[in-house]
Amino acid sequence: MSMNVQALDTALGVNPLREGLSFQEAPPGHTLIIFGGSGDLAARKLIPALYNLERNALLPSSLAVVGLGRRPMDHQSYRVRQHEATTSFSRTGKPDPELWNAFQQGLYYVRGDFSTHAGYEDLKRELAEIETRHGTGGNRIFYLATQPSLFPEIIRLLGETGLNRGPGATRIVIEKPFGRDLATALALNTITNNVFDESQIYRIDHYLGKETVQNVLVLRFANVIFEPVWNRRYVDSVQITVAESVGLEGRGTYYEEAGVLRDMVQNHIMQLLALVAMEPPVDFQADSIRDEKVKVLRALRHLEPDQVARNVMRASYGAGFVDGREVPAYRDEDGVAPDSTTETYLAARLLIDNWRWKGVPFYLRSGKRLAKRASEIAIQFNEVPHLLFGDSNPDGVPPNVLALRIQPDEGVSITFEAKQPGLGMRVRPVRMDFGYGQSFAEESPDAYERLLLDVMLGDQTLFIRRDETEAAWRAVMPILEAWEADPASRLPTYEAGRWGPRQAGDLLRADGFRWRRL
Amino acid sequence: MNLTTSLADTLPTLARLHEQAARQAASEGAELNAQMLLATIVARYPGPTSWTDIEAETEPVVTAYPSRVIALVNDPDTAQTQEPVRVGLLSARQSNGVAAIRGELLTAALQGRAFVEGAAIAASWSASGIPTVVWWNGPAVTGDHLFEDMLDIADRILVDSSAVTDLPADFEVLNDVVQGSHHARVTDALWLRLLAWRQAFAQAFDQPAARIDLEHVRSVELAVQQSPGGHAAALLLVGWIASRLGWRLDSRTAQGWRLAAGDHEVDVICEPSSTTDGLIEMVRLSAPTSRYLAYMPSPEDIVVDCQSDLAPITHVAVRRPPPTRPRLRLDDLVTGGAHYPVFQQSVALARTLATA
Numbered sequence: 100m101s102m103n104v105q106a107l108d109t110a111l112g113v114n115p116l117r118e119g120l121s122f123q124e125a126p127p128g129h130t131l132i133i134f135g136g137s138g139d140l141a142a143r144k145l146i147p148a149l150y151n152l153e154r155n156a157l158l159p160s161s162l163a164v165v166g167l168g169r170r171p172m173d174h175q176s177y178r179v180r181q182h183e184a185t186t187s188f189s190r191t192g193k194p195d196p197e198l199w200n201a202f203q204q205g206l207y208y209v210r211g212d213f214s215t216h217a218g219y220e221d222l223k224r225e226l227a228e229i230e231t232r233h234g235t236g237g238n239r240i241f242y243l244a245t246q247p248s249l250f251p252e253i254i255r256l257l258g259e260t261g262l263n264r265g266p267g268a269t270r271i272v273i274e275k276p277f278g279r280d281l282a283t284a285l286a287l288n289t290i291t292n293n294v295f296d297e298s299q300i301y302r303i304d305h306y307l308g309k310e311t312v313q314n315v316l317v318l319r320f321a322n323v324i325f326e327p328v329w330n331r332r333y334v335d336s337v338q339i340t341v342a343e344s345v346g347l348e349g350r351g352t353y354y355e356e357a358g359v360l361r362d363m364v365q366n367h368i369m370q371l372l373a374l375v376a377m378e379p380p381v382d383f384q385a386d387s388i389r390d391e392k393v394k395v396l397r398a399l400r401h402l403e404p405d406q407v408a409r410n411v412m413r414a415s416y417g418a419g420f421v422d423g424r425e426v427p428a429y430r431d432e433d434g435v436a437p438d439s440t441t442e443t444y445l446a447a448r449l450l451i452d453n454w455r456w457k458g459v460p461f462y463l464r465s466g467k468r469l470a471k472r473a474s475e476i477a478i479q480f481n482e483v484p485h486l487l488f489g490d491s492n493p494d495g496v497p498p499n500v501l502a503l504r505i506q507p508d509e510g511v512s513i514t515f516e517a518k519q520p521g522l523g524m525r526v527r528p529v530r531m532d533f534g535y536g537q538s539f540a541e542e543s544p545d546a547y548e549r550l551l552l553d554v555m556l557g558d559q560t561l562f563i564r565r566d567e568t569e570a571a572w573r574a575v576m577p578i579l580e581a582w583e584a585d586p587a588s589r590l591p592t593y594e595a596g597r598w599g600p601r602q603a604g605d606l607l608r609a610d611g612f613r614w615r616r617l
Numbered sequence: 618m619n620l621t622t623s624l625a626d627t628l629p630t631l632a633r634l635h636e637q638a639a640r641q642a643a644s645e646g647a648e649l650n651a652q653m654l655l656a657t658i659v660a661r662y663p664g665p666t667s668w669t670d671i672e673a674e675t676e677p678v679v680t681a682y683p684s685r686v687i688a689l690v691n692d693p694d695t696a697q698t699q700e701p702v703r704v705g706l707l708s709a710r711q712s713n714g715v716a717a718i719r720g721e722l723l724t725a726a727l728q729g730r731a732f733v734e735g736a737a738i739a740a741s742w743s744a745s746g747i748p749t750v751v752w753w754n755g756p757a758v759t760g761d762h763l764f765e766d767m768l769d770i771a772d773r774i775l776v777d778s779s780a781v782t783d784l785p786a787d788f789e790v791l792n793d794v795v796q797g798s799h800h801a802r803v804t805d806a807l808w809l810r811l812l813a814w815r816q817a818f819a820q821a822f823d824q825p826a827a828r829i830d831l832e833h834v835r836s837v838e839l840a841v842q843q844s845p846g847g848h849a850a851a852l853l854l855v856g857w858i859a860s861r862l863g864w865r866l867d868s869r870t871a872q873g874w875r876l877a878a879g880d881h882e883v884d885v886i887c888e889p890s891s892t893t894d895g896l897i898e899m900v901r902l903s904a905p906t907s908r909y910l911a912y913m914p915s916p917e918d919i920v921v922d923c924q925s926d927l928a929p930i931t932h933v934a935v936r937r938p939p940p941t942r943p944r945l946r947l948d949d950l951v952t953g954g955a956h957y958p959v960f961q962q963s964v965a966l967a968r969t970l971a972t973a
């Protein structure tokens with residue numbers, strides 16, 4: 100089907116009426132089938148995101164949502180439940196009664212077990228009925244919002260029951276984690292790609308749905324002043340920080356199995372790194388961008404086992420104070436083993452072996468229970484080659500830094516030197532700051548709004564391609580393997596509410612750098 | 618200046634203090650943080666208009682697009698009083714509850730020559746380094762001193778052709794200024810009103826198979842409001858379709874025009890519409906084996922019903938907020954001037970039709 104459309108597309112060229120109208124396409128009718136429709140992700144993120152899309156008139160008029168789960172519930176109680184959830188979690192607060200009323204008419208709940216054939220046959224029948232009622236044109240999105248251990252089974256059964264090829268466009272959305280190491284990722288990809296074509300598969304990393312993450316590309320490729328200096332000749336180092344102040348929020352059992360490397364680094368941080376370091380894509384098509392991202396991930400220098408200890412540091416949080424409240428140590432959290440060696444903090448020094456970045460260290464850090472919630476990418480430039488104003492500045496002249504703040508307080512700042520007013524020649528670093536909130540009043544949509552809309556529009560740009568997940572796993576596998584080969588009996592700890600363990604500073608100090616204060 | 622607060626509310630409180638400090642600084646004559654401004658807007662009011670009215674229609678725009686608005690009001694009575702200029706800040710409450718200054722409003726009540734020479738005021742009050750956009754509040758004109766000056770000093774002038782009075786003459790003028798080589802580009806609120814129609818048709822023909830139908834269209838029928846604005850809208854929309862598809866004027870007909878489309882002809886037929894809701898009520902493209910009917914089931918929706926042997930999708934819907942004046946102005950700020958050649962070609966063809 101997609102082959103035919105593409106062939107015709109080439110034969111017929113571009114749509115002459117489309118020129119100059121590239122913005123805000125509305126998606127065609129769809130049925131969104133959520134595996135795990137009664138779960139946490141659906142309630143917190145998916146349904147509120149759909150409601151907000153509806154509120155902004157961005158949903159097709161013919162949309163149906165079918166939540167699937169185990170617990171018994173009828174359509175009406177499902178609607179009431181999702182109304183409560185949207186009231187609590189939507190970024191726009193309590194839903195407008197009239198709008199919600201129209202929206203909820205497309206919400207359905209179907210009970211069943213994901214691991215039995217019969218459930219899928221039931222689903223097929225329900226879908227046929229719902230599709231006729233709502234005139235969705237047979238376009239379907241299967242959204243896997245359930246335990247990752249169920250993914251292979253669900254995908255296999257979708258294939259066996261023929262649901263992988265529907266009457267319209269059929270797409271599948273897979274939530275992270277995509278495997279828990281390279282082997283499981285490869286296995287999951289094999290199963291998924293046996294049943295679905297890669298063009299049907301949407302692997303979600305919700306970080307890519309964030310406006311400021313997308314802005315990295317705009318900043319780099321819609322401006323002429325940054326790209327010429329965006330390389331080893333001018334950049335001294337790059338720091339990527341994804342810091343959380345929250346702890347486990349009731350997800351202790353999950354986190355014990357994951358740790359920050361799997362939860363943050365392999366996916367979100369690798370994506371940020373790829374966006375910052377990639378070459379300019381030939382155009383803004385999904386595959387052009389993803390091609391360039393994969394090249395970066397492939398160029399990450401492989402860490403030998405003996406290099407891991409020198410370049411990667413892990414730790415777990417001890418007790419401390421956050422927001423004036425005493426919080427327990429990681430090992431004392433619910434669902435966590437008292438002798439746990441799961442890392443809640445990681446700092447690493449990585450190198451990218453290509454023409455652009457050879458020799459420029461990329462420092463990554465991420466952790467839970469840090470001093471504040473802050474994500475940032477900072478590009479630190481070289482020092483000036485010859486210091487004219489050194490004498491009067493005993494501290495030297497600090498290098499220029501371009502900081503891309505991802506959250507909160509999204510924006511971009513540049514630090515540069517200015518002459519301090521007065522008769523002497525004193526130089527002082529000043530900051531030029533752009534804040535999203537100041538220049539744009541529109542509130543940024545939630546990442547899930549962007550991503551759900553893109554799935555309906557068939558735009559894969561912000562989704563992770565098969566080879567990307569595999570390349571990202573390949574990059575972190577040496578770390579996992581080294582940790583497994585040499586299990587620590589106890590990880591270093593850091594006080595909750597601080598900026599991580601002291602030793603994390605040593606990674607940079609050897610190269611003459613310091614972690615930025617955020 | 619200090620406030621007491623709770624641990625959790627510390628940073629928002631700090632932001633509030635900043636806001637107070639900024640207000641204080643402004644009251645002492647300091648320059649405002651011009652960093653946040655994205656444009657200088659010069660709004661022309663041909664007749665007396667109150668501060669409240671100007672503020673009301675300006676605020677929704679600057680809330681989304683921080684700007685310095687300079688309103689030039691032709692108001693001889695006020696101009697004679699002691700203080701003909703008023704200055705104010707426009708602020709809006711953000712999602713975190715803190716009010717943020719979003720824009721600046723400067724109104725000048727002027728009379729006679731002072732109004733005609735208003736460009737000098739606009740030029741001296743404009744913020745530096747950002748574009749100047751003029752809200753002309755009327756159709757494009759020739760021989761108007763203020764308009765001519767604005768063509769030189771502004772980056773864009775937003776005219777409104779839905780307020781035309783004399784179709785052929787007004788389209789002649791519009792075409793002249795749109796094709797002319799001035800510093801300013803001239804954009805049109807009427808063109809933005811048609812955005813949803815254009816969007817709907819573009820979407821219907823996004824399906825490659827439907828594009829075959831497009832090559833065989835034999836007639837375009839429109840139901841149009843019986844007003845100069847309605848006729849202007851029809852002209853511009855037909856100008857758009859025809860210029861996109863490479864159609865040329867063949868002849869004028871009783872109900873519209875006959876256009877030449879390569880090896881065949883296309884009849885454009887305008888009928889009076891029965892509603893007063895929108896300028897255009899319905900547009901139908903017909904080919905021998907297909908029909909694409911676009912209409913507005915509600916003021917916010919445009920639907921295209923596609924009946925074709927080729928196109929698999931039978932129903933396309935586009936939703937847009939109603940085209941209020943602030944909405945159109947905001948659309949212009951955000952998208953105006955984008956893909957200008959498409960607009961220029963549409964205007965050129967519309968003018969050919971209007972003067973045929």
Ligand SMILES: NC(=O)c1ccc[n+]([C@@H]2O[C@H](COP(=O)([O-])OP(=O)(O)OC[C@H]3O[C@@H](n4cnc5c(N)ncnc54)[C@H](OP(=O)(O)O)[C@@H]3O)[C@@H](O)[C@H]2O)c1
Pocket residue numbers: 134135136137138139140141143167168169170211212213214243244245246247249274275276
């Ligand atoms: N929660 C978040 O904020 C979040 C954020 C990012 C990513 N994710 C990812 O999203 C996915 C879902 O997470 P979640 O937190 O939403 O999980 P959850 O709250 O535990 O929900 C699991 C859902 O799957 C259903 N389910 C489980 N086993 C089933 C079976 N055998 N047959 C039928 N239904 C079954 C459950 O139905 P019943 O409850 O009715 O039994 C429930 O609806 C995971 O991959 C997670 O990593 C979640």
